[in-house]
Amino acid sequence: MRSSIWTYKTYKLTVWFLGSDKSNQGGSVGTVSAKAKGSQKYRVYLQWDGLGYIATKVEPAS
Structure with a gap:
């Protein structure tokens, strides 16, 4: 099973x-x-x- 980058409890992200x-x-x-x-x-x-969704590119937002 693949983990998701959108697991809020693990990563505590603000979208x-x-x-x-x-x-x-x-x-x-x-x-x-x-x-x-x-x-x-x-x-x-x-x-x-x-x-599911896979992150293909991550870059700092300006």
């Missing part, structure tokens, strides 16, 4: 944005950060693989 990645069919893009105050935000690109 600032989550939407469709219009440049990638079946893809999504989101902006997340750790719940700790002042944490760096990251843009996460996701792709559906038939079982």
Whole structure:
């Protein structure tokens, strides 16, 4: 069984944005950060693989 990056109890993320990645069919893009105050935000690109979403690219959000 594969673990999900969206397991809130494990990673305690704040999801600032989550939407469709219009440049990638079946893809999504989101902006997340750790719940700790002042944490760096990251843009996460996701792709559906038939079982769940897999992060394909992670970069610091500006």
